[in-house]
Amino acid sequence: MKKYHAATVRSASLAPALALLLGSAAGCATGDEGDPQTRAALTSVFVYLRAEAFTKTMPDGRDVVMWGYAQDSAFGAHDGVLSSPGPVIELQADTTRLTVQLENNLDVPTSLVIDGLRQSLPAVRHPDGRVRSFTREASPGNVAPVTYVYSVLRPGTFLYKTGTSPQVQVQMGLLGAVRRPSAAGEAYAGRAFDDELLLVYSEVDPELHDAVAGGQYGPGLAVTSTIKYVPQYFLVNGEDVMSGAYDVDPSLAGRRLLVRFVNGGLRSHVPLFLQADVLALAEDGFPYKYPTKRTAVLMPAGKTADVLFTVPASGAKLLYDRMF
Amino acid sequence: MTKHTTSMGGAMLLALALASFPAPARGAIPGVEGPSFSLTARAGFVSTPEGGSIYSWGYADGAGLMQYPGPSLLVDEGDVVTVTLSNELPVNVSIVFPGQQGVTALGGVPGALTSEVEPGGTPVTYQFTAARPGTYQYFTGTDTQLGVEMGLVGALIVRSATAGWAYGHADGAYDREFLVLETEMDPIIHELVETGRIAEVDFTAYRPVYWFLNGRSAPDTMVPAGAQWFPHQPYSCMPMSHPGDRLLVRLINAGRGLHPFHTHGQHMRIIAQDGRLLESAPGAGADLSFLRFTTTVAPGGTEDAIYSWTGDNLGWDVYGHRPGDPLEPGEYALDHGKPFPVIMPDPKDLEPGPYYAGSPFLGVAGYRPPVAGTSPNAHAGYVFMWHSHKEYEMVNNDTPPGGMMTMLIVEHPDVPVMEM
Ligand SMILES: [Cu+2]
Numbered sequence: 226m227k228k229y230h231a232a233t234v235r236s237a238s239l240a241p242a243l244a245l246l247l248g249s250a251a252g253c254a255t256g257d258e259g260d261p262q263t264r265a266a267l268t269s270v271f272v273y274l275r276a277e278a279f280t281k282t283m284p285d286g287r288d289v290v291m292w293g294y295a296q297d298s299a300f301g302a303h304d305g306v307l308s309s310p311g312p313v314i315e316l317q318a319d320t321t322r323l324t325v326q327l328e329n330n331l332d333v334p335t336s337l338v339i340d341g342l343r344q345s346l347p348a349v350r351h352p353d354g355r356v357r358s359f360t361r362e363a364s365p366g367n368v369a370p371v372t373y374v375y376s377v378l379r380p381g382t383f384l385y386k387t388g389t390s391p392q393v394q395v396q397m398g399l400l401g402a403v404r405r406p407s408a409a410g411e412a413y414a415g416r417a418f419d420d421e422l423l424l425v426y427s428e429v430d431p432e433l434h435d436a437v438a439g440g441q442y443g444p445g446l447a448v449t450s451t452i453k454y455v456p457q458y459f460l461v462n463g464e465d466v467m468s469g470a471y472d473v474d475p476s477l478a479g480r481r482l483l484v485r486f487v488n489g490g491l492r493s494h495v496p497l498f499l500q501a502d503v504l505a506l507a508e509d510g511f512p513y514k515y516p517t518k519r520t521a522v523l524m525p526a527g528k529t530a531d532v533l534f535t536v537p538a539s540g541a542k543l544l545y546d547r548m549f
Numbered sequence: 550m551t552k553h554t555t556s557m558g559g560a561m562l563l564a565l566a567l568a569s570f571p572a573p574a575r576g577a578i579p580g581v582e583g584p585s586f587s588l589t590a591r592a593g594f595v596s597t598p599e600g601g602s603i604y605s606w607g608y609a610d611g612a613g614l615m616q617y618p619g620p621s622l623l624v625d626e627g628d629v630v631t632v633t634l635s636n637e638l639p640v641n642v643s644i645v646f647p648g649q650q651g652v653t654a655l656g657g658v659p660g661a662l663t664s665e666v667e668p669g670g671t672p673v674t675y676q677f678t679a680a681r682p683g684t685y686q687y688f689t690g691t692d693t694q695l696g697v698e699m700g701l702v703g704a705l706i707v708r709s710a711t712a713g714w715a716y717g718h719a720d721g722a723y724d725r726e727f728l729v730l731e732t733e734m735d736p737i738i739h740e741l742v743e744t745g746r747i748a749e750v751d752f753t754a755y756r757p758v759y760w761f762l763n764g765r766s767a768p769d770t771m772v773p774a775g776a777q778w779f780p781h782q783p784y785s786c787m788p789m790s791h792p793g794d795r796l797l798v799r800l801i802n803a804g805r806g807l808h809p810f811h812t813h814g815q816h817m818r819i820i821a822q823d824g825r826l827l828e829s830a831p832g833a834g835a836d837l838s839f840l841r842f843t844t845t846v847a848p849g850g851t852e853d854a855i856y857s858w859t860g861d862n863l864g865w866d867v868y869g870h871r872p873g874d875p876l877e878p879g880e881y882a883l884d885h886g887k888p889f890p891v892i893m894p895d896p897k898d899l900e901p902g903p904y905y906a907g908s909p910f911l912g913v914a915g916y917r918p919p920v921a922g923t924s925p926n927a928h929a930g931y932v933f934m935w936h937s938h939k940e941y942e943m944v945n946n947d948t949p950p951g952g953m954m955t956m957l958i959v960e961h962p963d964v965p966v967m968e969m
Contacts, residue, residue: 500652517825539652
């Protein structure tokens with residue numbers, strides 16, 4: 226049980242954090258030259274994702290089984306690092322086609338959807354007719370990749386996640402972010418930025434994770450639903466820092482900072498800016514016709530939002546969650 | 550609960566009988582005039598309608614009592630605002646001012662979001678220029694999760710350079726202004742803090758059971774501001790109006806939860822969020838404003854709404870006029886002289902609530918069967934509930950009615966409207 230704890234602040238300056246984000250994204254950003262599809266269309270992005278369980282040690286020392294994604298260099302290569310949220314899927318302004326090939330190293334079927342991007346969704350049903358998955362599944366230990374193709378792309382910030390039993394699998398950690406600029410250094414038409422920050426929110430209920438990982442979840446078992454979801458850990462980019470704040474360093478004064486928010490959790494969160502107000506550009510990857518100013522950004526479950534501001538001379542603080 | 554203007558309990562009968570406090574010097578929202586403030590963080594007890602008393606923390610005006618919420622800080626656009634904070638609490642405290650830029654902090658010790666005052670430590674002076682008019686909040690930037698729950702929150706109102714305008718445009722013009730500041734409390738946390746067991750506070754088990762408007766739960770929201778028996782809760786939340794008045798409703802979510810706020814009688818037009826006029830371009834006015842039946846302000850955020858009740862489109866004349874009678878101020882002309890479309894029941898068949906004045910017509914008191922106590926609606930106004938649409942927030946520790954709720958009274962144009 227996580228008790229009350231003092232606020233902590235991630236005081237890293239923005240530059241290393243950005244480098245980290247861009248670094249983790251670089252593998253996704255470039256198409257695989259060796260792949261026939263990529264040779265055919267250089268505006269195509271090809272991503273190999275592997276879904277698998279891993280153990281994360283929380284700040285209080287508790288080990289929690291998470292389900293996450295790794296990005297491999299090829300199907301079966303297993304050279305990527307598992308994380309939740311999974312690796313950022315980076316699309317470029319001229320990317321016209323995204324192909325994700327999924328390997329499933331979980332012991333249950335899983336799948337992949339990107340909220341807000343057009344796709345065909347051949348639902349998979351339970352024997353009684355109920356939908357189990359929004360789209361075709363990769364079965365456990367699949368020997369051939371299951372391929373998801375997105376050919377109707379638009380600029381924006383999106384949430385990708387499992388489409389199979391999402392009420393269980395998303396909270397286990399199967400989520401991540403997709404981003405696509407409208408041009409290099411431009412979030413949406415006419416909205417240029419100098420620096421970029423991507424913040425993915427999620428939560429963890431360790432009891433639920435233990436039940437799922439220990440085979441105690443399901444009909445007739447100890448835990449039969451996720452209705453009593455009681456998260457104990459509140460994550461931003463996979464780290465339990467939601468009680469803290471992001472420090473936008475004064476050295477960035479005058480630069481235009483784009484912040485992309487993705488809520489992959491099941492709770493609402495409200496990032497709050499101090500010393501600055503921000504232009505709310507878009508929601509769910511749809512730009513507002515007339516952006517307006519905000520200091521508090523309401524982020525219900527599944528929401529993405531993009532905001533833009535010029536860093537003031539004082540720098541700024543971003544309280545991760547005023548609802549925390 | 551969506552149709553209930555006459556069903557409240559007897560405690561509310563106190564509401565209008567007790568208005569003997571001085572009206573604020575400027576504007577309808579009581580508070581402390583700036584631009585220099587001296588606040589002290591200290592403990593006190595918040596009263597709840599069923600007789601509860603909750604240990605809380607809050608900001609006091611100088612040597613005054615702890616207040617919940619803290620003093621509403623009233624300043625003018627362009628003021629250089631200084632807030633000096635002292636601390637009598639057992640933990641560090643501070644103040645952050647979302648929506649303000651260039652806030653400096655002198656003194657104290659460095660903290661996560663801003664400089665903090667240690668228990669009994671040297672004060673911190675925060676300073677900023679209130680560059681833009683609007684509705685803002687302030688709260689502790691130290692252990693915000695606990696501090697906000699304990700009560701370290703308040704309103705900051707930056708008045709426009711143009712009197713009677715909320716913002717620098719006529720779209721923000723108003724006749725009366727009201728504060729609606731939302732908070733909630735989980736008394737278990739307060740009890741743990743009171744008894745020195747802060748380490749046992751577990752926010753993952755957070756379960757508020759009290760909900761407040763301007764620091765009071767209904768029906769206490771309707772007891773006048775400054776009532777002696779609410780020493781720590783000096784503000785009421787009781788909007789009053791004449792037909793056609795433009796009410797500026799300054800909505801602040803100072804709590805941590807989501808409160809879908811609904812105004813009966815008329816929709817709100819949201820003209821600003823987080824202290825910024827909803828405009829497509831500077832000077833365009835509130836051309837991006839929108840109507841809301843229910844509005845949910847983001848925790849930490851604010852909204853400004855214009856609410857104006859005329860009874861439009863009711864289809865009958867609220868004054869019971871004949872067609873040749875003159876119009877009342879603010880009357881919805883298209884319904885002038887239209888007859889009331891209901892045959893009134895025999896009074897013997899009525900069981901009126903305390904607000905029922907005995908007739909359907911505004912300002913017309915008819916025969917009403919006697920009920921206990923003094924009517925809170927002495928002038929036969931129209932009464933409209935404003936409340937959280939999370940119906941479970943309209944209770945006080947599981948006892949309805951109460952919580953995040955109050956009543957707007959629309960009075961006949963001839964009846965003076967009290968400043969609450
Ligand atoms: Cu209602």
